[in-house]
Amino acid sequence: MKPRSTRAVLLGGSIVVLLAVLGAAAWIGYEGSSDEAAELFDARLATSARVLAALLAAQPAGDAAAPIVIAVPAPLEAQPHDQPGPLGHPYETKIAFQVLDGDGRLLMRSAAAPPAPYAPPAPGFSTQRHAGRDWRVFSLPSGGRWVQAAERDDVRGELSGKLALAAVAPLIAGIPLVLVLLALLVRYGLAPLAELARRIERRRADSLEPIALPRNTAEIVPVVEALNGLLERVQAAMARERRFTADAAHELRTPLAALKIHAQNAARAGSDAERQASIARMLAGLQRSVRLVEQMLALSRAAASLTPAPQDVSLRQVVEDALDDVLPTLKERSVKVSVAAEPSVADFVVRGERDKLTCLARNLIDNAARYAPRGSSVRVELAQRDGVASLAVWDQGPGIPPELRERVFESYYRIPGSGADGSGLGLAIVREIARQHGGAVRIAEGAAGRGTCVRVTLPGVPG
């Protein structure tokens, strides 16, 4: 479904509301003006009747057998529309009157009035139908007679319509102007949004610089800021990926060079013994390359964020799993591992991902076994104090000088001369996993100033 346009909603909504309100106002104005005009006409009718009654008070009014007919000149039709002239006004209505005796017989009438009485004499206003026309009639009792003043209803209606229309006309005439102004306003108000869309649309996939709009509004600023924040994070992630790839390619070079040279040596060997020796070294090189690639993948996986649903993980279990994994290395190097736990019954539960924590422990123990002398021993220590669980691994290796204790966490950093068939990624992986679990890693001197102690602290789960 096509999403609704904000501009259309704003504009359409404003137009509907505007037309409804203006229409209602116009209708009320029209009705009100018409009513007022009708009142005015009625009042004039009454005034005319009263003037007539006063004039006729002292006059005989003829008799019912021969009513007097008075000719009232018609208003000047030649007057320009709506303009008063010296001899009258175009709005003059065709006024007619009748004088009746007490029994309702016609004594006198104007020429425009019908020869029969408008209405049976009853005081006040009424509307009567005569000769196919509606008349507005006012009857006034006066000294035993009735004076009835009347005017044609259609003429009154035409006039009051004109009046009312004049009152609402400006309102209606303003509508198109208001609509145009409204459209411009909406367009102006939404311009930053349109500009933002245009700028995002025009971007190349790899252009991640922050967006800056020429004109900001309070509503658009949070959107732009959120967007720029996202761009920044994407850029950082991309830079990390690029660095990872470049580093990986660089790091794979030396083992690949070694593999290649052993393969070539094997191919050109002068004797079976030479060939066997080269193939054996090639296999060792392959194993090392495989391990390097595995560690690269482990680091890449470690760098991915934690699952949204962490579990309770027992560090005791984690250490057991890790020891199973590094068993071949331990055997090969005749390294013994002892595990100590304080308090001895605790499970050392932390929240997180079991696989990652096992990877962390595996790297720590593997490092200890790899860099320590053959036949030495490694001590793994679990502790829980003040809500903090810690995993420490002590080895009897050559130790890490204090000035290198930060550098060894860098990816691919290997201490020169350390035998160097490690990937240089173990501690980087450990730190990344610890960081994601809200913990930290520190390197200290080993027991009695000999070897190394690497300690990981993690927020523990009580219980």
Place this chain on the structure above:
Amino acid sequence: MRILLVEDDELLGGGIEDALTRARYAVEWVRSGPLALAGLEHGDFDAVVLDLGLPGMDGLEVLRRARAARCNAPVLILSARDTVAQRVAGLDAGADDYLVKPFDVDELLARVRVLQRRARGATSNVLEHGSLRLDLVALSVTCKGQPVVLQRREFMLLQKLLATPGQVLTRAQLEESLYGWNGSVESNALDVHVHNLRKKLYPELIRTVRGVGYVADPPA
């Protein structure tokens, strides 16, 4: 011919050592910067294969110091540092050649031969002495057009003598170029090899300089 190999990576170093040894070079392999510098300053090498990322001292620094100490052995840098700027820096520090990892063994051997050729001012990979021809690429020897089968050390000894015709080489120099620092040398081993060479080729090829060593005189 004696080569100093400086490489801290066990696996790669082992491969290069194998390749050079099989190409009948005597190889000394050291794994750190300071040892490389000591070897350069005190050893007598026909060529040096030098890695740059070394423990103790960077390879470039080793090279600069060795050159400052007037060590003139030809040096081939072997490194993963592959940008133009890095290669230029290596050559300017005193290297004679630069090879980027991963490399081809044949190319490495060819470049080492180039270093040797340049050292003796030659343009050919064949050493000649009268009717004798020693081919450094095929590792073969012919005498009067007939192939002669030589043992590894006999080949190395002949190569060493033919590389500097007319120059007397001491017993110590010759033994070092055959056995290096590590090999145990029986006192008469060198004499046995010389005897065999004279027998397989022709007696007047190698002249004994009593109390000093041996020399291959230029053919008349």
